[in-house]
Amino acid sequence: MSNLKIEPILCRAGSMDNYAWLLIDEESGQSAVVDPSEAAPIINRCQELNVKPDYIFNTHHHYDHTDANLELKQLYGAKIVGGAADSKRIPGLDIALEDGDTFNLGESQAQIIRVDGHTIGHILWYFPEAKALFTGDTLFNLCIGGLFEGTAEMMFESLQKIKELPNDVNFYPGHEYTIHGIGFARYFNPHSQILKQYIENAENKLNQGKPAAPVTLGVEKQCNPYLQALSPASLKNLCSG
Ligand code: ZN
Ligand code: FE
Numbered sequence: 001m002s003n004l005k006i007e008p009i010l011c012r013a014g015s016m017d018n019y020a021w022l023l024i025d026e027e028s029g030q031s032a033v034v035d036p037s038e039a040a041p042i043i044n045r046c047q048e049l050n051v052k053p054d055y056i057f058n059t060h061h062h063y064d065h066t067d068a069n070l071e072l073k074q075l076y077g078a079k080i081v082g083g084a085a086d087s088k089r090i091p092g093l094d095i096a097l098e099d100g101d102t103f104n105l106g107e108s109q110a111q112i113i114r115v116d117g118h119t120i121g122h123i124l125w126y127f128p129e130a131k132a133l134f135t136g137d138t139l140f141n142l143c144i145g146g147l148f149e150g151t152a153e154m155m156f157e158s159l160q161k162i163k164e165l166p167n168d169v170n171f172y173p174g175h176e177y178t179i180h181g182i183g184f185a186r187y188f189n190p191h192s193q194i195l196k197q198y199i200e201n202a203e204n205k206l207n208q209g210k211p212a213a214p215v216t217l218g219v220e221k222q223c224n225p226y227l228q229a230l231s232p233a234s235l236k237n238l239c240s241g
């Protein structure tokens with residue numbers, strides 16, 4: 001049985017508003033930090049919780065997801081785990097995983113899903129039993145990551161993989177970008193009651209200083225315009241429009 005505790009840690013607050021996610025497998029006590037971009041807030045939170053992360057899980061190589069890799073590795077002796085296609089680009093990588101590989105954090109098992117688009121070699125960390133999906137810069141609340149290295153066709157394929165996952169999975173993005181997505185989502189789905197409710201919930205949480213995440217994939221599929229694109233061509237239009 002997996003019992004995975006998930007804690008948000010806001011990094012680069014006010015500039016890039018990254019989230020590092022602290023994962024604690026409660027059966028074994030093993031822990032990991034997803035996408036550590038700034039050491040200080042992570043070290044503080046780990047100290048408060050008396051946790052020494054065993055692993056760092058990266059979704060992709062960008063500095064605003066990996067900048068604290070080496071410092072945390074040195075401090076905690078954490079092993080760094082990321083996508084094989086990023087093995088030359090992720091600082092300090094110890095374990096390289098391919099699409100379809102699994103990785104165990106104690107009793108909690110992750111599946112690796114490769115999603116090219118934002119970068120080539122970006123991965124998602126999917127914990128089926130815990131119903132948790134860490135989406136890095138591929139899927140945000142109400143929007144998606146920019147096409148830095150991949151094409152709209154690649155991103156469309158990647159979003160299809162996300163859409164095939166169960167509706168009751170919660171997703172945890174790499175940035176707090178909800179506010180940026182609201183305008184376009186409203187324009188795209190002007191009469192949607194579920195979107196109206198989504199925005200109210202998100203604004204309430206943000207006003208309390210909490211992340212808008214997590215939202216379930218089932219709700220996100222009904223509200224995020226980029227998940228509603230039915231072809232690579234229409235996704236391309238959304239991305240350039
Ligand atoms: Zn990125
Ligand atoms: Fe990023």
